[in-house]
Amino acid sequence: xxxxxxxxxxxxxxxxxxxxxxxxxxxxxxxxxxxxxxxxxxxxxxxxxxxxxxxxxxxxxxxxxxxxxxxxxxxxxxxxxxxxxxxxxxxxxxxxxxxxxxxxxxxxxxxxxxxxxxxxxxxxxxxxxxxxxxxxxxxxxxxxxxxxxxxxxxxxxxxxxxxxxxxxxxxxxxxxxxxxxxxxxxxxxxxxxxxxxxxxxxxxxxxxxx
DNA sequence: GCTAGGATGCTCT
DNA sequence: GAGCATCCTAGCC
Numbered sequence: 001x002x003x004x005x006x007x008x009x010x011x012x013x014x015x016x017x018x019x020x021x022x023x024x025x026x027x028x029x030x031x032x033x034x035x036x037x038x039x040x041x042x043x044x045x046x047x048x049x050x051x052x053x054x055x056x057x058x059x060x061x062x063x064x065x066x067x068x069x070x071x072x073x074x075x076x077x078x079x080x081x082x083x084x085x086x087x088x089x090x091x092x093x094x095x096x097x098x099x100x101x102x103x104x105x106x107x108x109x110x111x112x113x114x115x116x117x118x119x120x121x122x123x124x125x126x127x128x129x130x131x132x133x134x135x136x137x138x139x140x141x142x143x144x145x146x147x148x149x150x151x152x153x154x155x156x157x158x159x160x161x162x163x164x165x166x167x168x169x170x171x172x173x174x175x176x177x178x179x180x181x182x183x184x185x186x187x188x189x190x191x192x193x194x195x196x197x198x199x200x201x202x203x204x205x206x207x208x209x210x
Numbered sequence: 211g212c213t214a215g216g217a218t219g220c221t222c223t
Numbered sequence: 224g225a226g227c228a229t230c231c232t233a234g235c236c
Binding site: 188 | 226228
Binding site: 070073074075089090091092093094 | 217218219220221222
């Protein structure tokens with residue numbers, strides 16, 4: 001579980017956000033290709049960068065576990081926005097989950113961000129998570145609720161596009177092959193439990209579950 | 211090491 | 224009123 005040296009990190013400010021066309025494709029394709037990409041977020045005081053290693057796809061058709069399954073509601077309306085939009089919702093009354101909306105406007109599909117490698121802003125992530133300095137870095141972003149807590153993502157990000165100077169998904173120059181990616185059933189759902197729509201970087205120590 | 215259970219509040223029925 | 228795309232802790236191997 002080695003983190004890269006700070007000096008070897010790219011400057012996220014100089015990397016443009018992924019184009020809208022990247023997200024407006026088949027949801028499973030986007031989910032797989034989001035692995036290895038960077039999520040960058042900047043507020044008044046701090047910059048955060050992390051590398052996505054685990055996601056789940058929620059499909060527009062015949063997917064009972066997807067929030068879009070029963071159609072548009074006030075809660076899920078940003079899931080029907082154009083690909084590249086953030087869909088953020090509260091789960092279990094306590095935790096936020098952040099999704100990347102996929103496919104064209106009106107489709108109702110998204111990719112849940114479940115785990116990532118912390119690259120920039122680790123101290124602030126630790127503070128946001130309420131962890132002691134020196135606690136394991138693995139605890140920072142190894143779950144959907146942890147990730148939003150560490151990066152301070154909440155309802156105010158719902159409906160925001162991932163193409164802002166201070167909120168964007170970027171290419172880190174990492175190339176993952178088919179053999180680097182595994183899939184499994186999605187976690188924590190009660191419907192459509194058999195479908196292998198969770199995608200993750202094989203053998204990564206940063207996942208939410210081994 | 212593991213598991214069971216509680217926290218907590220919004221959304222839809 | 225039930226159910227929920229979760230996390231943490233206490234208690235038990």
